[in-house]
Amino acid sequence: xxTLRLLAIxxxxxxxxxxxxxxxxxxxxxxxxxxxxxSLDLRSLALPLYDxxxxxxxGVPEGARRLRDALRAADGVLLSAPEYNGFPTPLLLNSFDxxxxxxxxxxxxxxxxxxSGKPLGLFSASPGPxxxxxxxxxxxxxxxxxxxxxxxxxxxxxxxxxEAFDESGALKDAKQQAALEAVVASLIRLATALKSAG
Ligand SMILES: Cc1cc2nc3c(=O)[nH]c(=O)nc-3n(C[C@H](O)[C@H](O)[C@H](O)COP(=O)(O)O)c2cc1C
Numbered sequence: 001x002x003t004l005r006l007l008a009i010x011x012x013x014x015x016x017x018x019x020x021x022x023x024x025x026x027x028x029x030x031x032x033x034x035x036x037x038x039s040l041d042l043r044s045l046a047l048p049l050y051d052x053x054x055x056x057x058x059g060v061p062e063g064a065r066r067l068r069d070a071l072r073a074a075d076g077v078l079l080s081a082p083e084y085n086g087f088p089t090p091l092l093l094n095s096f097d098x099x100x101x102x103x104x105x106x107x108x109x110x111x112x113x114x115x116s117g118k119p120l121g122l123f124s125a126s127p128g129p130x131x132x133x134x135x136x137x138x139x140x141x142x143x144x145x146x147x148x149x150x151x152x153x154x155x156x157x158x159x160x161x162x163e164a165f166d167e168s169g170a171l172k173d174a175k176q177q178a179a180l181e182a183v184v185a186s187l188i189r190l191a192t193a194l195k196s197a198g
Contacts, residue, residue, distance in 0.1 A: 001196055003034065004076070004188060004195065005036050005037075006030050006037045006078055006187075007038050007039075007077045007078070008026065008027040008030075008038070009041075009077060009081075010041050010042065010081070011042050011080070011089055011091055011092040012089075013043050013091050018125035018161035018164075018165075019081055022080045022123050022158050022161070023079065024169060025165075026123060026180055030188065033188055038073070040070050045066055045095055047064060050098060060101050060111075064099050064101065065108075067111070068099060068102055068114045069108070071115050072109065075119070076191030077118055077119070077121070078123070078187065079121070079123065081136075082125070082126065082132055082135075083126055083134060086134045086135060087135050096142070096143065099115060112147065115148055115149050116147075117194070119187055119194060120143060121155075121187035122152075122156075126157075128160075131158045131161070140155065152183065154186045156179045156182075158176065
């Protein structure tokens with residue numbers, strides 16, 4: 001079987017993001033298990049706030065195609081996203097809302113066909129005491145039910161993110177690293193099984 005390809009998505013709108021750091025740790029753990037990992041920051045897609053008039057006038061923006069193509073090329077996804085007022089961020093929801101508007105184009109599938117059945121490992125990070133756990137559960141519901149991805153049961157919410165990383169970007173706490181690795185291992189198991197099933 002060819003090398004497993006994973007996509008590491010950060011849903012942060014901030015330089016120096018804790019969620020970027022966390023998904024990078026997960027990406028390194030996946031690479032250590034032999035996976036190849038591509039990184040994507042949702043902010044780099046430069047998607048405007050969803051607007052039906054904009055869509056009618058100009059179609060779905062290019063950034064949604066970049067997200068579709070990155071998902072299409074991946075066997076599985078690692079995703080870490082911040083929490084705003086107990087909910088997934090507008091950036092996360094808006095990116096996948098635009099994706100859902102993409103219809104099939106030539107050889108390219110619809111946005112939802114690209115995300116459908118894609119194994120997903122979920123993470124979140126926050127400077128607060130709950131590690132964005134409230135939004136993580138909504139993210140699971142949104143990406144699992146509506147966007148049709150396949151979240152593995154394990155997930156990891158990093159609390160007090162401001163104190164959690166050392167200078168090299170590694171997690172200081174071995175228990176937190178083990179919890180993160182459990183998500184990565186589960187994702188790799190599922191993605192490998194689905195890839196080998198064809
Ligand atoms: C509008 C807004 C609402 C926020 N609400 C929450 C919240 O409900 N829970 C929480 O833990 N942190 C909350 N935060 C703080 C974020 O966790 C913090 O900005 C964090 O750094 C965002 O993640 P990032 O570093 O990956 O961008 C909020 C921040 C903003 C800007």
